[in-house]
Amino acid sequence: MFALKRAVTNAAHIGLQTRPLLLRGYATAADINTLLVVEHKDNAIASSTLNALTAASTLGGSVTALVAGDSPDVVAKAVAGLAGVSKVLVANDPTYGHGLPETFAPLIIAAQKKLNFTHMVAGHSAFGKNIMPRVAALLDVAQISDIIAVESADTFVRPIYAGNAIATVKSTDAVKILTVRATAFLAATAGGSTASSEPAPDADKTSPSEWLGEEIVKSDRPELGAAKRVIGGGRGMKNGENFKLLYDLADTMGAAVGASRAAVDAGYVDNSLQIGQTGKIIAPGISGAIQHLAGMKDSKTIVAINKDPEAPIFQVADYGLVADLFTAVPELTEKLKK
Amino acid sequence: MSSLRIIVPVKRVIDYGTPRLQFASPPIPPPHYLNLVLLPPLSPAIKVRVNATKTDVDRNVKHSMNPFDEIAVEEALRLRERLGADGVKEIIAVSCGNAKAQETLRTALAMGADRAIHVEVSEEEKLQPLGVAKLLRAIVDKEKPDLVILGKQAIDDDSNQTGQMLAGLLNWPQATFASKVDIENTLLKVTREVDGGLETVSAKLPAIITTDLRLNEPRYASLPNIMKAKKKPLDKQTPETLNVDVTPRLQTVRVEEPPKRQGGKKVDSVDELVDKLRNEAGVL
Numbered sequence: 354m355f356a357l358k359r360a361v362t363n364a365a366h367i368g369l370q371t372r373p374l375l376l377r378g379y380a381t382a383a384d385i386n387t388l389l390v391v392e393h394k395d396n397a398i399a400s401s402t403l404n405a406l407t408a409a410s411t412l413g414g415s416v417t418a419l420v421a422g423d424s425p426d427v428v429a430k431a432v433a434g435l436a437g438v439s440k441v442l443v444a445n446d447p448t449y450g451h452g453l454p455e456t457f458a459p460l461i462i463a464a465q466k467k468l469n470f471t472h473m474v475a476g477h478s479a480f481g482k483n484i485m486p487r488v489a490a491l492l493d494v495a496q497i498s499d500i501i502a503v504e505s506a507d508t509f510v511r512p513i514y515a516g517n518a519i520a521t522v523k524s525t526d527a528v529k530i531l532t533v534r535a536t537a538f539l540a541a542t543a544g545g546s547t548a549s550s551e552p553a554p555d556a557d558k559t560s561p562s563e564w565l566g567e568e569i570v571k572s573d574r575p576e577l578g579a580a581k582r583v584i585g586g587g588r589g590m591k592n593g594e595n596f597k598l599l600y601d602l603a604d605t606m607g608a609a610v611g612a613s614r615a616a617v618d619a620g621y622v623d624n625s626l627q628i629g630q631t632g633k634i635i636a637p638g639i640s641g642a643i644q645h646l647a648g649m650k651d652s653k654t655i656v657a658i659n660k661d662p663e664a665p666i667f668q669v670a671d672y673g674l675v676a677d678l679f680t681a682v683p684e685l686t687e688k689l690k691k
Numbered sequence: 692m693s694s695l696r697i698i699v700p701v702k703r704v705i706d707y708g709t710p711r712l713q714f715a716s717p718p719i720p721p722p723h724y725l726n727l728v729l730l731p732p733l734s735p736a737i738k739v740r741v742n743a744t745k746t747d748v749d750r751n752v753k754h755s756m757n758p759f760d761e762i763a764v765e766e767a768l769r770l771r772e773r774l775g776a777d778g779v780k781e782i783i784a785v786s787c788g789n790a791k792a793q794e795t796l797r798t799a800l801a802m803g804a805d806r807a808i809h810v811e812v813s814e815e816e817k818l819q820p821l822g823v824a825k826l827l828r829a830i831v832d833k834e835k836p837d838l839v840i841l842g843k844q845a846i847d848d849d850s851n852q853t854g855q856m857l858a859g860l861l862n863w864p865q866a867t868f869a870s871k872v873d874i875e876n877t878l879l880k881v882t883r884e885v886d887g888g889l890e891t892v893s894a895k896l897p898a899i900i901t902t903d904l905r906l907n908e909p910r911y912a913s914l915p916n917i918m919k920a921k922k923k924p925l926d927k928q929t930p931e932t933l934n935v936d937v938t939p940r941l942q943t944v945r946v947e948e949p950p951k952r953q954g955g956k957k958v959d960s961v962d963e964l965v966d967k968l969r970n971e972a973g974v975l
Contacts, residue, residue, distance in 0.1 A: 487865065524941055562865070564891075673956065
């Protein structure tokens with residue numbers, strides 16, 4: 354089983370295009386003061402932060418970016434050059450090296466005390482999901498997770514039940530804490546100017562937890578959450594070696610490779626490639642189990658190759674080919690090379 | 692702290708089919724598609740539907756324990772199996788919700804939890820992660836556990852917040868999205884699922900863990916254990932007895948069906964597929 358897709362490159366159809374931004378109530382754009390919590394690794398800004406910045410800019414008002422790390426200067430400079438960033442707070446300390454929520458949350462609270470943000474925004478990535486609810490609890494406010502659209506300064510749209518319903522929720526809290534679904538917002542790009550930079554306020558850096566190490570899957574292919582094209586494999590791949598067929602096709606197209614939970618559970622590929630409700634949300638499909646569709650049905654174009662003509666994936670695929678992937682995929686790779 | 696007390700919060704949610712147990716029903720295809728494909732028989736799992744007033748989903752359907760919470764209960768049981776009855780003294784299941792939350796607690800007891808606490812909240816649908824985290828903090832203050840193991844998210848609201856919020860309120864360390872848990876004396880070591888791979892963190896107990904899908908495969912309760920579970924203690928609390936304000940902070944303006952995809956075009960060959968992708972979809 355196999356699917357190919359092209360990620361959404363503009364706001365999802367239920368997003369900004371059909372719901373104009375209406376800033377209602379007493380808050381005016383000038384009052385809006387947003388903190389963007391920047392995720393980065395190896396001197397590069399995480400792509401989900403770029404999408405979160407676009408969501409933050411959509412709110413109106415000013416956007417202050419917080420860059421914390423054990424040597425954050427390269428990233429802080431890059432963030433200062435992004436369109437929409439008005440100020441950068443830099444926290445340089447070894448305790449911020451690995452994104453531990455136990456040190457990040459006090460830092461964000463210290464920034465809040467000093468600068469009185471009305472909104473706090475981060476990507477709905479493992480980093481953002483880990484830190485932001487802790488911050489919300491410390492501020493005694495709710496969090497609105499995984500937003501796909503901004504309707505106004507206090508009203509946001511988010512999927513529930515694995516994307517089977519879309520809820521519009523209004524926050525009554527003084528501070529709105531948001532995590533942002535990357536595929537629902539364009540990535541921010543470099544602007545024409547450089548924002549001012551200043552040290553972040555000092556905060557308690559003692560942590561009851563310690564980062565011990567990591568095993569990151571190395572790949573030359575595009576990052577799954579941000580790739581323009583994704584090739585997805587499921588249980589039908591039968592084993593891990595067969596994924597080479599997909600890697601060859603992906604390399605021909607400049608695509609990332611993703612997988613269904615069934616393929617991950619069977620050990621064909623690493624879990625970091627999982628697409629669906631509990632893994633990566635990207636805007637591919639395999640048999641089309643509902644949890645898998647949750648991660649991919651907002652793709653612009655979905656292509657399904659499956660020998661079962663009744664596979665549910667064909668109900669959402671723009672182009673379906675009923676064929677054995679073990680012959681169709683190599684053929685596709687060859688024809689695309691021409 | 693040589694002998695651990697573990698609290699496992701569990702949530703009763705709409706059962707629309709977990710990947711582990713069953714396949715969910717497919718989305719309804721657009722009408723023109725009916726001509727092209729025979730629909731597979733609808734599976735017994737539940738398709739979530741928005742209610743007539745567009746304020747919520749239809750809740751008069753089968754419910755079960757949130758799958759991530761089953762994994763949390765299982766992990767507590769496995770810790771006791773590894774560390775022995777002296778290593779894990781007690782496993783307490785907690786659920787916040789209406790009277791039916793007791794069914795979910797009985798399931799946790801049947802799996803092997805020792806006792807249960809039901810925090811009865813009449814307007815269950817208005818309970819939000821911050822309110823639950825505060826109720827759990829009050830339970831933690833009473834019960835003094837060393838470890839709270841929660842699911843990483845509930846499959847109804849998909850918030851992924853409660854464990855982190857509880858950790859914040861208690862000022863405890865948090866190890867979220869756990870795929871492996873080790874405890875030696877009072878030191879916790881957790882492998883976490885993060886973007887791009889895995890990372891390992893350690894923390895001193897007491898601490899919060901939230902479970903990812905790959906942490907374990909939960910057991911089924913046996914019939915004798917289901918019978919025994921009926922006799923295990925189940926205490927009742929309310930937000931009032933715990934002195935916790937659970938007023939919702941978020942107001943649901945409306946709930947809608949997601950936009951339907953107009954899928955369903957079949958191609959006959961790889962050549963036709965390449966042609967469509969190049970010339971019609973502009974993908975290549």
